[in-house]
Amino acid sequence: xxxxxxxxxxxxxxxxxxxxxxxxxxxxxxxxxxxxxxxxxxxxxxxxxxxxxxxxxxxxxxxxxxxxxxxxxxxxxxxxxxxxxxxxxxxxxxxxxxxxx
Amino acid sequence: xxxxxxxxxxxxxxxxxxxxxxxxxxxxxxxxxxxxxxxxxxxxxxxxxxxxxxxxxxxxxxxxxxxxxxxxxxxxxxxxxxxxxxxxxxxxxxxxxxxxxxxxxxxxxxxxxxxxxxxxxxxxxxxxxxxxxxxxxxxxxxxxxxxxxxxxxxxxxxxxxxxxxxxxxxxxxxxxxxxxxxxxxxxxxxxxxxxxxxxxxxxxxxxxxxxxxxxxxxxxxxxxxxxxxxxxxxxxxxxxxxxxxxxxxxxxxxxxxxxxxxxxxxxxxxxxxxxxxxxxxxxxxxxxxxxxxxxxxxxxxxxxxxxxxxxxxxxxxxxxxxxxxxxxxxxxxxxxxxxxxxxxxxxxxxxxxxxxxxxxxxxxxxxxxxxxxxxxxxxxxxxxxxxxxxxxxxxxxxxxxxxxxxxxxxxxxxxxxxxxxxxxxxxxxxxxxxxxxxxxxxxxxxxxxxxxxxxxxxxxxxxxxxxxxxxx
Numbered sequence: 001x002x003x004x005x006x007x008x009x010x011x012x013x014x015x016x017x018x019x020x021x022x023x024x025x026x027x028x029x030x031x032x033x034x035x036x037x038x039x040x041x042x043x044x045x046x047x048x049x050x051x052x053x054x055x056x057x058x059x060x061x062x063x064x065x066x067x068x069x070x071x072x073x074x075x076x077x078x079x080x081x082x083x084x085x086x087x088x089x090x091x092x093x094x095x096x097x098x099x100x101x
Numbered sequence: 102x103x104x105x106x107x108x109x110x111x112x113x114x115x116x117x118x119x120x121x122x123x124x125x126x127x128x129x130x131x132x133x134x135x136x137x138x139x140x141x142x143x144x145x146x147x148x149x150x151x152x153x154x155x156x157x158x159x160x161x162x163x164x165x166x167x168x169x170x171x172x173x174x175x176x177x178x179x180x181x182x183x184x185x186x187x188x189x190x191x192x193x194x195x196x197x198x199x200x201x202x203x204x205x206x207x208x209x210x211x212x213x214x215x216x217x218x219x220x221x222x223x224x225x226x227x228x229x230x231x232x233x234x235x236x237x238x239x240x241x242x243x244x245x246x247x248x249x250x251x252x253x254x255x256x257x258x259x260x261x262x263x264x265x266x267x268x269x270x271x272x273x274x275x276x277x278x279x280x281x282x283x284x285x286x287x288x289x290x291x292x293x294x295x296x297x298x299x300x301x302x303x304x305x306x307x308x309x310x311x312x313x314x315x316x317x318x319x320x321x322x323x324x325x326x327x328x329x330x331x332x333x334x335x336x337x338x339x340x341x342x343x344x345x346x347x348x349x350x351x352x353x354x355x356x357x358x359x360x361x362x363x364x365x366x367x368x369x370x371x372x373x374x375x376x377x378x379x380x381x382x383x384x385x386x387x388x389x390x391x392x393x394x395x396x397x398x399x400x401x402x403x404x405x406x407x408x409x410x411x412x413x414x415x416x417x418x419x420x421x422x423x424x425x426x427x428x429x430x431x432x433x434x435x436x437x438x439x440x441x442x443x444x445x446x447x448x449x450x451x452x453x454x455x456x457x458x459x460x461x462x463x464x465x466x467x468x469x470x471x472x473x474x475x476x477x478x479x480x481x482x483x484x485x486x487x488x489x490x491x492x493x494x495x496x497x498x499x500x501x502x503x504x505x506x507x508x509x510x511x512x513x514x515x516x517x518x519x520x521x522x523x524x525x526x527x528x529x530x531x532x533x534x535x536x537x538x539x540x541x542x543x544x545x546x547x548x549x550x551x552x553x554x555x556x557x558x559x560x561x562x563x564x565x566x567x568x569x570x571x572x573x
Contacts, residue, residue, distance in 0.1 A: 015287070021284060025284070029282055031376075035280045060244075082484060082493065089431060095176055098179075
């Protein structure tokens with residue numbers, strides 16, 4: 001059992017199937033579904049990743065979807081070193097120095 | 102009987118859902134043809150500038166400091182003709198509670214929602230506005246849902262948008278994340294109908310009135326410290342609300358000589374609703390993908406009539422390339438000791454160039470900054486760009502191709518702005534009005550509305566109508 005009742009989880013669901021998208025969207029977007037992810041507390045007694053479950057979101061809304069993550073967390077960061085940026089600080093400082101500062 | 106929740110049925114209930122969710126009836130301001138009574142709509146928000154100042158003060162919004170960017174001014178003068186190089190100032194909106202000027206819009210929206218008895222607020226936004234609404238909702242004891250366009254079909258998300266989601270959740274909001282597509286609006290309507298919450302749209306009169314204090318403060322702060330109004334205020338332009346509200350605030354302060362310039366990051370060629378191109382962008386806001394369509398058709402927003410009408414107030418509109426904004430973000434951190442998020446520095450990059458056209462004793466104000474953080478940082482955004490096949494090049498920014506490369510200027514002398522032809526933009530707006538309302542004749546009233554809404558004159562509007570074969 002991946003998750004028990006009350007666990008903080010993330011679910012996924014399709015809102016609109018591919019082919020049923022709004023007529024105005026470009027072709028590449030028409031070919032894929034409109035998907036949704038929401039987090040909440042698991043309402044089912046227990047579930048495994050991939051099961052269809054019900055959750056209660058943090059503000060108390062009930063939403064259904066497929067369980068994709070238990071105790072989801074953020075993985076975004078400050079990125080890697082971008083060597084291409086390293087000249088900028090030195091350049092702007094030296095331009096001001098030449099100015100007689 | 103159960104409600105029909107199909108896409109067509111929900112979209113068909115748009116006006117009914119919106120009336121309930123915004124608590125105002127837009128039809129009261131409509132005339133028969135193209136126009137509507139914009140000023141009446143703005144007045145009937147029920148809040149004066151003084152009241153808005155009080156509302157914002159309650160939650161710690163506004164009265165942000167002004168910095169004179171002496172080092173960047175000096176740097177700009179290195180590349181300007183003798184006697185040129187205006188003083189560059191920056192209004193540090195990042196010190197608002199959630200880290201951007203969007204708190205001003207959220208403060209009035211949440212106050213209004215609370216006053217009307219709504220239990221919660223919903224905002225459709227992938228940007229700073231989400232965190233602003235979540236933060237203000239927390240202060241006012243309202244529940245909050247933020248709907249984001251965040252991922253492509255492979256589930257890869259823009260780091261900047263993921264950071265905004267984190268921030269919304271930090272304030273107790275529920276975040277609904279979607280893949281690319283304008284049908285986000287469908288999900289938004291479903292949520293409004295289900296919850297009965299307030300639509301904390303970016304484009305209501307309350308939201309725009311909230312930004313008026315920004316323009317007003319600028320005028321007051323400059324009169325106090327410099328004894329005069331600034332010559333130019335430059336605004337990062339996306340949906341148009343920042344520019345509209347700031348310009349209205351300047352006018353309310355009587356700063357009628359101050360020129361208002363819009364600036365957007367040039368993302369020409371990238372389709373905003375394209376699944377494949379979604380992650381080829383290195384900016385998620387402040388770019389032409391919002392700036393141009395919202396200027397030429399403001400009523401595409403999530404309310405029947407947008408209170409953000411940038412063409413009404415814009416004196417000039419320029420674009421800058423992505424690489425120049427990243428360069429200026431780094432320069433701001435290195436020379437002025439201010440680390441601020443990249444997108445908000447769009448107007449700074451433009452100001453650096455435009456200052457070089459102005460006299461040394463003139464004043465140019467960059468009217469916002471935004472917080473920086475994980476995901477919302479030039480290293481994070483450039484790392485993401487590389488992972489998505491974008492080349493990072495040091496060279497001539499004019500050769501940048503959005504979605505293919507990002508060109509950092511070889512030196513600050515390479516930073517330039519490209520003019521957006523405002524008459525062409527005005528023409529597109531008028532054409533869109535004619536198309537949308539399907540008219541073959543324009544009334545006297547509409548003619549005057551089109552003049553005001555495009556900040557132009559009758560001769561110009563009539564010439565466009567002639568071109569389109571429309572009678573007046």
